[in-house]
Structures are given as structure tokens and as C-alpha cells.
Amino acid sequence: MITIDPAIRIRGLEKSYQDVHVLRGVDFDVARGSIFALLGSNGAGKTTVVKTLSTLLKPDAGTATVDGFDVVSQPANVRESISLTGQFAAVDETLTGRENLVLVARLRHLEDVGRIADELLTRFHLAEAGGRAVSTYSGGMRRRLDIAMSLFGDPPVIFLDEPTTGLDPQSRVEVWNSVKDLAGRGTTVLLTTQYLDEAEQLAERIAILHQGRIVANGTLADLKRLLPPAQVEYVEKQPTLEDVFLAIIDNNNDIDHDNDHDNDHDSDHDNDHDSDSDTNGNGRTARVARAAGSDR
Amino acid sequence: MTTHFLGDTVVLLGRSMRHITRSLDTIVTVTIMPIALMLLFVYVFGGAIDTGSERYVNYLLPGILLITIAMGISYTAFRLFTDMKSGIFERFQSMPIARSSVLWAHVLTSLVSNLISLVIVMLVALLMGFRSPAGVLAWLGVAGILMLFTLTVTWLAVIAGLSAKTTDGAGAFSYPIIFLPFISSAFVPTDTMPGPVRAFAEHQPVTSIVNTIRDLITQQPVSTDIWTALAWCFGVLVVAYALAMATYHRKIA
Numbered sequence: 001m002i003t004i005d006p007a008i009r010i011r012g013l014e015k016s017y018q019d020v021h022v023l024r025g026v027d028f029d030v031a032r033g034s035i036f037a038l039l040g041s042n043g044a045g046k047t048t049v050v051k052t053l054s055t056l057l058k059p060d061a062g063t064a065t066v067d068g069f070d071v072v073s074q075p076a077n078v079r080e081s082i083s084l085t086g087q088f089a090a091v092d093e094t095l096t097g098r099e100n101l102v103l104v105a106r107l108r109h110l111e112d113v114g115r116i117a118d119e120l121l122t123r124f125h126l127a128e129a130g131g132r133a134v135s136t137y138s139g140g141m142r143r144r145l146d147i148a149m150s151l152f153g154d155p156p157v158i159f160l161d162e163p164t165t166g167l168d169p170q171s172r173v174e175v176w177n178s179v180k181d182l183a184g185r186g187t188t189v190l191l192t193t194q195y196l197d198e199a200e201q202l203a204e205r206i207a208i209l210h211q212g213r214i215v216a217n218g219t220l221a222d223l224k225r226l227l228p229p230a231q232v233e234y235v236e237k238q239p240t241l242e243d244v245f246l247a248i249i250d251n252n253n254d255i256d257h258d259n260d261h262d263n264d265h266d267s268d269h270d271n272d273h274d275s276d277s278d279t280n281g282n283g284r285t286a287r288v289a290r291a292a293g294s295d296r
Numbered sequence: 297m298t299t300h301f302l303g304d305t306v307v308l309l310g311r312s313m314r315h316i317t318r319s320l321d322t323i324v325t326v327t328i329m330p331i332a333l334m335l336l337f338v339y340v341f342g343g344a345i346d347t348g349s350e351r352y353v354n355y356l357l358p359g360i361l362l363i364t365i366a367m368g369i370s371y372t373a374f375r376l377f378t379d380m381k382s383g384i385f386e387r388f389q390s391m392p393i394a395r396s397s398v399l400w401a402h403v404l405t406s407l408v409s410n411l412i413s414l415v416i417v418m419l420v421a422l423l424m425g426f427r428s429p430a431g432v433l434a435w436l437g438v439a440g441i442l443m444l445f446t447l448t449v450t451w452l453a454v455i456a457g458l459s460a461k462t463t464d465g466a467g468a469f470s471y472p473i474i475f476l477p478f479i480s481s482a483f484v485p486t487d488t489m490p491g492p493v494r495a496f497a498e499h500q501p502v503t504s505i506v507n508t509i510r511d512l513i514t515q516q517p518v519s520t521d522i523w524t525a526l527a528w529c530f531g532v533l534v535v536a537y538a539l540a541m542a543t544y545h546r547k548i549a
Contacts, residue, residue: 080392083391093382
């Protein structure tokens, strides 16, 4: 009988920067073809986990394997199996969107790079913008290009480090759809986020990273069971501001859907969301309300 | 891996060369200062500087060329620094490519862009009356020394670009290199300088490099300066390369 190895396996992972003990023994597995969310507040160590898995950092202790390869002893194999979309859109501002894709395709030593690039531009609704310099793109467009650049050669494992930080709600939904689409094609996705609703929307399993350790790991239902039963009286079908915003925007915005989200693409919004991550009972009622309301 | 190294380096070189061809202002900024200095020295100070029978523009061109290179490599450090900050560096590092080709692409870009700048400055010098009796072989020698000097200071720029904390810091290291030609035989003969300054001027690398280039373009027999010049260039090159690689491996592992 063949046992199916997990796509990612981490055991006892530790990492310190000078005196700061960022990871204090992290363990988790990610099943093949699933979306796994690593949830945590700023500075929890999410990026450190992702960087270790993508061979950019060496762990101080513990082991990590990706697609069956050890990140320390077989980094070249790991790099063949993965694709990283880092916290800040790793795109070349001077080049056009298409040139960015072609660049990455060449570096992955693929044939027929032009055709694949055009395909990805279409798939990510960037076909029209493909010939423009990336410096003219909105934050959402950059992010989509960034994710598109990660898909060459169909790597079996994709890391998305805070893929929607700093994006407007509409762009977030676009990125979410891209991620769901990926997982639908059998790609394993490990995503980190500080947004609880994002984990809820996307992930089959969620792990909470807190003070360098995984403090909870399970399906959404598992995690909900960790708390006392929800108070049913509060579940009224109240739309969230996000639902209202998206409804209004969608009605008015069918024309210039692609080109003109003039949001700024930086992550200045981080701080607004810090409080999200240490919610307890409070956040839960909100979450239940949202689950009812966001049934789009 | 070796085949990847060459192919990947070429792809990445193409990328950073596009940065230069799309924003020609970097070439303009690099060449404007050496050209301004050349105008200033030839048409303002030059009349009062006695360099023997030679035309002054012939005399000062080697030093101006070195200043051009020193200006140029501050952009090399800047481009490398920008890549490191922007996340595209991490993208490259997490891809199955030869890791050192990321650095080599920047180094080759530096060589090519400096070559373009040097040609522009030389053309201006020609307009200002620069003439050389030197043959093809001597000019090849000049080109070789200029490229070796560029390569050497480029690896210094790589160290700066990799270890800088701010954009300004990435470029600032080139100031001393820009200034070195002023305290050398580049603009005035060293024997007019007071003792300690003269001792410094005669024993720092730029003087031997300038003298060698000057001998070559004036079709003079090359003095032993060429060995001093080559020793300086290769010596600094080896040290800078080793330090740059050590810095690089510390950054990426």
C-alpha cells in the first residue's frame, strides 16, 4: 500500500534572530492539493516559516520537507517544486506585465514562453494591461501578476505570504478566486494571513501561529468547537460593510473593472487589523454573523 | 547547473539592461558630471596648468574616464539594492536557477552600461579637440584596463549594494572613488604637490592606472606603471569579489 506523503511536513522548527526566538518548535503537515492557512498577528513568525520552506532561510533546529525534499539538504529540489509569492509583490516595475511573465518563464527554462505568458495574462484578467509597465498597475493588478508569475511550470506547492495585505476588498476577492482556482487544479497552497475571514473563506485547514508555536490546528469546524457553543440569538442576516461596499462597487463598476482600482498598493493598512488577531468570544459572534451574511 | 548559469545570467542581464535602456536618465546622470568636469578643467583651469607640450584635454581624459566609471558603479549598487528591497530578489532566490547568476547579471550590466557612458564621454572629448596617435593595439590595451578597473570597482559596488541599509548608503561608497583621481596624476603632474600629498598621490592606484592609459593613448612606451596598475586592479578585485560573495551567501542563506 502506498501512503501519500504530505506536501509539506514540519517538525520542531526553530529559528532565532539574535535574541529574538521567533519560532520555538513548529509542527504541522499540509495534505497534497489542499489549502492550508497559517494565521497569526504581525510578528508571529509566519513569514519566517514561509521563508524557511522556500529555502531562503536555514532553520536553527527541526526539519522541514516540501514535496518530499528536505529544505536544508535538498534545496535545489525544493526550489523545483515550489513557487513563492512573497509579502510584497515581487514584480519588476520597469518591465511590462508580459515581460515580467516571460522573464520568469525563461528562468524556469520553459519552452514556448510567449504563449504561456499570454495564457496567464488572460487567466488573470491582465491581457489588456500586459503591454504596460507594471509601475502603472494598481495594487490588485500587481498582486494578480505576482501570483501569475508563480504559476509557471505548474509547481506542486505554492506559498502565498499575506497575499491580500493592503488590497481593496474587490481585489481581495479576485485574489481569493485565483487561489481557489489553483487548489481546484490540485496545487497545494500554503497561505499566511492576518485576516480571519480570509482563512475562513479559503482554507480547508487552519493553524494558528502564536509566540512561535502552533497553538491550534484543524478545520474551521474543529476550531469552532474549541469554544463554547455559539449564541444563536445573535445570528441575524446583517450584511457587513464589505458586502455593502462590494455590492455598490459591482453595480457601478462593470466598465473599468480591470484598469482602474486606484488604491495604493502598500501595506499601510496593516495596523488597522492587528486587533483582529486577538479576538476571542467577541470576534466569534462577528464571524458567525458574517458567515450568514456573506453568502454571495 | 553550468548551462543554467550561462542561460540564467543572459536572461537576467537582458532584464537589467532594459532598466537602463528604458530610463536613459541613468546614463545621462552618470556622464554629465565627468563632462562638466572636463569642460571646467579644459576651458577654465586648464590654461593655467602646465602639463608640458601636450594638449590639456589629452592629458586629463584618462582621469575623466575613471571618474565616469566611479559615477557609473554607484548605479550598480543602487540597482542591486533596489532588487534586494523589492522582493524580486527573493523570488529569484526561491526559483530553480543558478543563484550566483543574479549577481553576475548585475556585474555584466555594470560593464555594459559603463562602456556606453565611456563612449559618450570620449565622443565629447573628441569634440573638445582630443586626438590620439595610438593604434588599434594600444586602444585595445586602454579598453582592457578600463574594463578591468570597472570590474574591480563593480565588485566593490556589489558589497555596498548588498550591505546598504538605505538607498543613499548604497550610492555613497562611490564618493571616495570619484575623488581619488583628484589626488593623483589625473589633472596635474604630481611633482607640484607638497610632500605628503605627493607621496599619497604617487602611491595610490589611480595614478598608475592614469599613467598607463596616458602612455597608451599618446603612443608612448608603457612604463612599469602598468604592472602597478594591474597589481592594484587584480588585488582589489580578488578581495572585493571574495567579500562580495561572502556577503551574498550571508544574505541568502
